[in-house]
Amino acid sequence: MRRLILAAGAVLLSAAQAQAPTLPLRIAEVGPAAGPCAPLPANAPAGQKAYYQLLAERLQTEVLNCPVTDAGAAAQALAAGQVDMARLDGAAYGAVSDKTRSVLITRSRGALNRLPVVVSALKSSKAESLADLAGASLVFGGPMQAAHQAPRAALRSYGADDGFFGAQRVAQDYEAAAAQLRNGEAQAMVLHAGAWQKLCRGDQPGEDLCADLKVLWRQRQVADQAWAVRLDMTDDWRFRLIGIHVAMHNEAPDAFAWAAGPDAEEYEPTEAKALIHQGPTVGS
Amino acid sequence: MRRRSGVILAAIGLGLAACGGEAKAPDGAWQSQMREVRMAVRGSEDDPMITRRLTAYKTYIGKATGLPVKLYESSDYNGTIQALSSGQVDIATIAGGGYANVDAQIGELAQPILTVRQAEGDIGYYSGLLVMANSPYRSIQDLKGKTLGYVDFNSTSGYLFPRAVMREQGIDPDTFFGRSSFAGGHTQAVMALDNGQFDATIINMGGGDPEHGFTTGAHFTMARRGVVDLDDFRIIWTAGPIPNSAVVVRTDRPQPFIDAVRGAMAALPYDDPEVWRDIGQPDGATFTAVTREHYAPIIKLRADDIAARRSGERQ
Numbered sequence: 001m002r003r004l005i006l007a008a009g010a011v012l013l014s015a016a017q018a019q020a021p022t023l024p025l026r027i028a029e030v031g032p033a034a035g036p037c038a039p040l041p042a043n044a045p046a047g048q049k050a051y052y053q054l055l056a057e058r059l060q061t062e063v064l065n066c067p068v069t070d071a072g073a074a075a076q077a078l079a080a081g082q083v084d085m086a087r088l089d090g091a092a093y094g095a096v097s098d099k100t101r102s103v104l105i106t107r108s109r110g111a112l113n114r115l116p117v118v119v120s121a122l123k124s125s126k127a128e129s130l131a132d133l134a135g136a137s138l139v140f141g142g143p144m145q146a147a148h149q150a151p152r153a154a155l156r157s158y159g160a161d162d163g164f165f166g167a168q169r170v171a172q173d174y175e176a177a178a179a180q181l182r183n184g185e186a187q188a189m190v191l192h193a194g195a196w197q198k199l200c201r202g203d204q205p206g207e208d209l210c211a212d213l214k215v216l217w218r219q220r221q222v223a224d225q226a227w228a229v230r231l232d233m234t235d236d237w238r239f240r241l242i243g244i245h246v247a248m249h250n251e252a253p254d255a256f257a258w259a260a261g262p263d264a265e266e267y268e269p270t271e272a273k274a275l276i277h278q279g280p281t282v283g284s
Numbered sequence: 285m286r287r288r289s290g291v292i293l294a295a296i297g298l299g300l301a302a303c304g305g306e307a308k309a310p311d312g313a314w315q316s317q318m319r320e321v322r323m324a325v326r327g328s329e330d331d332p333m334i335t336r337r338l339t340a341y342k343t344y345i346g347k348a349t350g351l352p353v354k355l356y357e358s359s360d361y362n363g364t365i366q367a368l369s370s371g372q373v374d375i376a377t378i379a380g381g382g383y384a385n386v387d388a389q390i391g392e393l394a395q396p397i398l399t400v401r402q403a404e405g406d407i408g409y410y411s412g413l414l415v416m417a418n419s420p421y422r423s424i425q426d427l428k429g430k431t432l433g434y435v436d437f438n439s440t441s442g443y444l445f446p447r448a449v450m451r452e453q454g455i456d457p458d459t460f461f462g463r464s465s466f467a468g469g470h471t472q473a474v475m476a477l478d479n480g481q482f483d484a485t486i487i488n489m490g491g492g493d494p495e496h497g498f499t500t501g502a503h504f505t506m507a508r509r510g511v512v513d514l515d516d517f518r519i520i521w522t523a524g525p526i527p528n529s530a531v532v533v534r535t536d537r538p539q540p541f542i543d544a545v546r547g548a549m550a551a552l553p554y555d556d557p558e559v560w561r562d563i564g565q566p567d568g569a570t571f572t573a574v575t576r577e578h579y580a581p582i583i584k585l586r587a588d589d590i591a592a593r594r595s596g597e598r599q
Contacts, residue, residue, distance in 0.1 A: 058543055103551075112405050113570045116557075146404045146568070173496060194403035194568030198491060198499045202508065235548075236315075239348045240540055243547030247397065247573040266572065269551040 024062040025055060025237075028074035028086035037066040037083070047258025054255045058244050059237070075100070078230060085241070088228045093275040101272035102226035103238060104245050106264035112146055113268065116193035117154040119217040120210070122181065127188065130160055130217040131282045137167040139186035141174035141195045151190045154221040159283035174199050181213070188216065223274040242269050314538035321345060321353045321545070324364045324376035340559045348548030349541065360468065361438040368394060374537050375545060379529045380582035381440030386532065387576065387583055396530035396574050397546045402490075403568030408525025409490035411446040414477060414503065417518045421484065424455065424521040429462040433473045433482035436466055440582060441488035441526055442473065448585045449523035470502035478512055484520075491566065494522045500566070527578055531571070546573070 026037045039062070040052050052063045066083045068074045072095070074086035079096035093102065105114070121127050127136065141147040148170055155161070162168070169186060171177035174195035181189040191199065200210035227245075229238055245267040248256040260267060323345070325338060338355055346353040356373055358364040365382050367373045369389040378386065386394045401407045415421040421430070435442020443466075447457045457464070467473035473485040491499035498504070498519070507514045531549060533542050550571045553560040561567065576583075 058539060060540070113401060113403065113568065115403055115568045144404060192403050192568050194566050197567040201499075207508070235348050236350060236540075236544060239545075239547035239551065240543040241547065242551050243543035243545070246550045246571075247546060250573055250575050268570065269547075269554050271554040274554075 022061045024064045025059055025085065026064045026066050026083040027052075027055075028066045028068045028077055028083040030070055030074060030087075031067045032069070033067060034069050034073065035067040037064040039063075040065050045258060047254050050252060051255035051259045054248070054252045055241075055244065059240060075228070078228060081230065084233065084237075085227055085229055087225055088275060089225050090222065090275045093226070093228060097273065097276060099232075100228045100230050102223065102228045102270045102274045103242055104227040104267050105223050105225065105270050105274065106260045107266050107268045108263050109265045111265070112150050114220045114223065114270070114274070115146060115150050115154070116218055116220050117151040118191050118193055118196040118215055119155075119188055120181070120191070120196070120213045120215050121188045123212055123214045125187065125214070127216055129280070130155075130158065131280065133160070133188050133216065134164060134282070135166045136187040137185075138165050138169070139177045139180045139189050140168070140170045141177040141189070141191040142172065143170050146192050147174070147195060150221070151192060154219060155190070157222040158217075158219060158277060158279070159281035161283060164283045178210075178213075189213075193218070217279070219278055220271070220274070222277055223270060226270050226275050228275075242267075314540040315350050317538050318349075318351055318374070318541050321349055321351050321375070321541075322356060322373040323353060324356045324358055324367045324373040324378075338563065340556075341563050344552065344556055344559050345545065345548055349544050361436045365389075365438060368532060368534065371534060371536070373534075374541070375531065375533045377529055377531050379438075379440045380527045380579050381444045381586060382438050383530050383532055383579055384440075384444075384583040384586040385438050387579075388587070393535055394532050395535045395542075396532050396576060396579060397542065398531040398549055398571040399528045399574045399578065400565060400569050401528075401572040402566065406525060407528050407572065407574075409441065409488055409528055410494065410498065410522050410524030410526065411441040411449075411486050412489040412498065412501065412519045413446070413484055413486050413521035414474070414517050415484045415520055416477065417516050419483065419518075421518075421520055424450075426520075427484050428460055430483035431481075432457075432461040432464040433467045433476050433485035434464060435470055435473050435485075435487060436468060439470075439488075441524075442470060442486050444582065444585050444589060445526045446486050446523045447589065471506060474503045474506055474512060474517075478516065489519070489522070493525075527574075527582060530574060530579065 024037075040049060052065070056063045066077065068077055068083075068086075071087070071089050071092035074083065075088050075092035075096045077083045078086045078088075079099040088100075088102070093100065107113070119130060119133070127133055140151060152162075169180065171180055174191050177189050177191065178199055180186050200208060202209045229241070246269065248259070249266045256264070342353045342355055356367060358367065361379075361382050364376050364378055365385045368376045368378065369386050383394070383396055399407055413424060421427055437443060450457045450460070467476045467485065470487045473487050476482050477485045487502050489498040489501035503512060503514065503517055506512045533545070535542070550573070553565065553570050557567070
């Protein structure tokens with residue numbers, strides 16, 4: 001009987017939703033003048049038309065273009081519910097972070113994922129945070145992009161540029177880096193999170209190979225720009241938007257080329273607050 | 285209940301690992317069409333805890349799609365392949381060789397949508413030829429006339445790919461080894477080697493490369509569980525990289541479902557890193573979108589292998 005009632009309820013709900021009008025997707029676009037949301041003009045670039053058409057087909061709704069004058073105005077329109085998607089920078093997002101979240105960035109050709117980076121030190125060290133590492137010697141877990149350049153970029157985005165630290169060395173790999181940290185050749189070790197996980201995960205059940213170390217800092221590089229949506233956007237729309245965008249370079253190259261730009265390789269999802277610092281910055 | 289379901293579904297090679305999720309009314313038209321999400325997951329013999337940990341994953345996908353999620357745990361490769369090919373499940377995570385099998389059966393009705401990109405940027409893994417450390421074997425040439433355990437006929441790293449590479453290197457795997465057979469899984473292959481049933485076995489390896497060594501694979505996981513000792517084994521030959529496993533969907537499902545589940549899975553390492561780890565993915569890795577083209581070499585390998593067998597060219 002309970003199943004019958006639930007089934008009947010689901011049918012009624014579906015019928016009601018089927019009759020409800022589908023709302024358009026409104027995309028903020030920065031331009032010389034603000035204006036009301038409207039369908040793309042006939043003379044819009046072919047790539048932009050392809051992008052809007054793709055979203056319209058896949059979301060089964062109308063897609064409207066909403067002219068705004070800058071990222072700040074886009075953020076305000078997003079927070080006010082006047083648009084549904086906007087490309088923001090950190091400053092614009094920061095003003096509306098309680099109402100919006102970032103969902104997508106573009107990954108440049110040859111670039112890596114936005115790797116979480118782990119800075120650690122010996123448990124016996126007096127350092128407790130990144131700020132305590134001013135002038136400290138560092139060892140990186142290898143010369144490769146993931147082990148060296150990417151962690152440096154993440155640190156720089158928090159103000160810890162090369163001048164913030166003392167001597168910096170690059171070990172052959174993460175195990176060699178850990179050895180150098182442990183024998184006192186460096187005061188802190190910088191690894192990407194995957195290397196940290198490999199270093200610390202033992203071969204025996206419950207074994208922690210990093211029991212003598214402590215994590216001082218763990219963050220991703222702060223994103224320069226990201227597509228953002230309102231926090232009250234339904235999961236259905238948010239995840240469909242992400243699903244459409246991450247495959248766009250394969251499924252709709254013309255739309256992707258216009259929307260993501262010439263240097264982009266693909267869209268990549270982001271955490272909600274990718275555009276702002278998730279902890280204190282350091283340095284000058 | 286679990287045992288009973290397993291018995292009922294055994295005929296088609298699937299065991300119902302965890303029935304249903306939180307019952308939720310469908311949110312919209314495509315949800316009404318789907319009613320539920322049925323996902324096939326490959327049971328991990330070397331990590332039995334994975335099924336329990338998948339509960340959080342199921343909850344995440346359920347929330348993202350607005351639908352109850354049923355996870356179907358298959359005990360072998362063929363179970364997942366047949367479940368996807370027959371339409372019994374909507375989505376499955378499956379190795380390249382398994383997808384090649386599905387592709388041969390239903391073609392465009394199945395489509396790979398995502399694969400894992402590692403922190404270092406690579407999207408592949410390796411086959412490793414494993415021997416006992418106390419054996420005299422130091423290279424693949426030392427195994428002439430010896431016994432070899434493959435993983436499974438549908439295994440990419442444990443059968444298809446290494447055999448092709450051996451042929452490229454002038455070794456006919458059907459005549460070079462004295463005897464070969466299938467262990468049934470990566471864990472079984474390691475156990476059989478450890479028990480002396482084979483002189484060597486070929487299993488998957490990842491989290492590194494031949495130059496820097498590996499950190500993931502069946503014998504690593506088994507060692508972490510205390511089942512075997514890593515020092516008892518030696519890797520003497522590798523082949524790869526092989527395209528990572530694919531998340532494959534049925535294309536006869538509503539496109540909004542495909543988009544939503546792809547978006548939810550792609551967002552997982554950013555939205556919920558704990559669940560990402562729970563499903564066995566390494567920190568720093570993400571999903572990246574792929575198409576059939578990415579697996580074309582594996583599809584060709586499998587087709588060539590089957591054609592050669594049918595023609596009698598290979599055993």
